[in-house]
Amino acid sequence: MKESQQLHLIAFNIPFPANYGGVIDVFYKIKALHELGVEIHLHCFEYGRTESDVLLMYCKTVHYYKRKTGLLQQFSFKPYITNTRFSAQLLENLTKINAPILFEGLHCCYYLNHPDLKNDVKIVRIHNVEWEYYLHLAQLERQWIKKTYFLIESFRLKKYQSIIKYANQIIAISPQDEQKLIAQFPNQPIKYIPAFHPNETIKSQVGAGDYILFHGDLSVKDNEAGAIYLIEEVFKNGKIPMPLVIAGLNPSARLIQLAEKIPHVTIKANLSHEDLQNLICKAHINILISFQSAGMKLKLLNALFTGRFCVVNTPMIKDTGLADLCIVQDNAIDTQKELQQLCLVSFQDKDVQKRHQGLGKTFFNSYNAQEFLSLLKEH
Numbered sequence: 001m002k003e004s005q006q007l008h009l010i011a012f013n014i015p016f017p018a019n020y021g022g023v024i025d026v027f028y029k030i031k032a033l034h035e036l037g038v039e040i041h042l043h044c045f046e047y048g049r050t051e052s053d054v055l056l057m058y059c060k061t062v063h064y065y066k067r068k069t070g071l072l073q074q075f076s077f078k079p080y081i082t083n084t085r086f087s088a089q090l091l092e093n094l095t096k097i098n099a100p101i102l103f104e105g106l107h108c109c110y111y112l113n114h115p116d117l118k119n120d121v122k123i124v125r126i127h128n129v130e131w132e133y134y135l136h137l138a139q140l141e142r143q144w145i146k147k148t149y150f151l152i153e154s155f156r157l158k159k160y161q162s163i164i165k166y167a168n169q170i171i172a173i174s175p176q177d178e179q180k181l182i183a184q185f186p187n188q189p190i191k192y193i194p195a196f197h198p199n200e201t202i203k204s205q206v207g208a209g210d211y212i213l214f215h216g217d218l219s220v221k222d223n224e225a226g227a228i229y230l231i232e233e234v235f236k237n238g239k240i241p242m243p244l245v246i247a248g249l250n251p252s253a254r255l256i257q258l259a260e261k262i263p264h265v266t267i268k269a270n271l272s273h274e275d276l277q278n279l280i281c282k283a284h285i286n287i288l289i290s291f292q293s294a295g296m297k298l299k300l301l302n303a304l305f306t307g308r309f310c311v312v313n314t315p316m317i318k319d320t321g322l323a324d325l326c327i328v329q330d331n332a333i334d335t336q337k338e339l340q341q342l343c344l345v346s347f348q349d350k351d352v353q354k355r356h357q358g359l360g361k362t363f364f365n366s367y368n369a370q371e372f373l374s375l376l377k378e379h
Contacts, residue, residue, distance in 0.1 A: 006099035028196035032369035131158035176319035199305035209284030226289035233332035
């Protein structure tokens with residue numbers, strides 16, 4: 001580069017600590033681009049997290065904006081996740097420095113079609129087909145108020161998604177999402193770049209562990225549903241020779257109560273990043289269950305880079321290109337049998353080599369940061 005490439009990045013939340021799906025992709029993208037010399041002007045909406053000096057290690061500037069939540073923001077044709085993320089100061093800061101703008105998700109697209117930015121290079125990273133994701137949340141939700149909100153939000157998101165036609169470049173997070181976006185926006189440049197994640201090398205250890213791990217943000221309904229399925233359908237009768245550990249953020253009272261009834265099921269809540277990584281690494285089996293296939297599951301990538309055996313169901317790996325590295329089972333009886341057999345064998349060198357071959361360069365941050373930088377140069 002003749003001079004440093006600059007980039008505005010608008011994040012839906014403060015991306016550190018990087019301890020749940022979306023912010024993991026954002027933080028490790030920032031880190032990887034910084035290592036290539038990109039000067040990042042980070043713009044964060046504050047929502048339940050505190051400002052972090054760590055971000056100044058990787059960004060030239062960091063700006064924070066209060067997210068404008070509340071009932072009044074519901075009265076809009078814009079999705080609530082978008083209509084709560086706007087700031088006159090953000091718009092001003094974007095116009096002060098002439099640099100491409102990366103909008104992280106529909107959450108951050110409030111100013112995507114603003115006339116003040118019409119001459120700027122605008123890139124949208126799609127983390128999910130959001131309207132499908134919110135429809136799935138509505139199907140899982142038991143409280144009618146939340147269910148109604150998710151249904152309304154899904155409707156608004158489906159309508160609002162057309163705003164990304166104003167982007168110069170769309171980046172999908174999974175091959176499945178890429179194909180959906182190509183079908184909807186045939187005239188837009190769309191490219192698949194996998195999720196960024198914490199792992200630079202494959203760290204899977206040969207040998208055996210003495211427990212099976214399910215992990216995720218347990219406040220997310222899909223993750224809670226997966227944990228409940230394992231408790232009630234797979235582990236309840238005690239046929240699995242290893243205990244189940246469920247680890248993650250903010251488990252509900254219902255989930256805690258269900259786990260307490262089963263002696264060989266333990267919940268570990270709100271662990272540090274280091275403690276969770278240690279659990280993933282030492283588990284004999286990482287079992288990952290999902291009931292919706294949108295986006296790329298970062299916890300799946302993490303388990304494949306750092307863990308031993310990985311048992312999943314079809315929605316977890318659909319159209320990810322990672323099915324051959326996992327053991328796929330879609331009903332409780334077959335899952336029980338698979339776990340029983342895996343508990344009797346060790347993870348071997350040949351299994352580690354299979355990971356190296358299967359993950360290739362496609363899922364490494366350094367390669368994907370170069371791909372992203374190439375897109376910036378094209379525009």
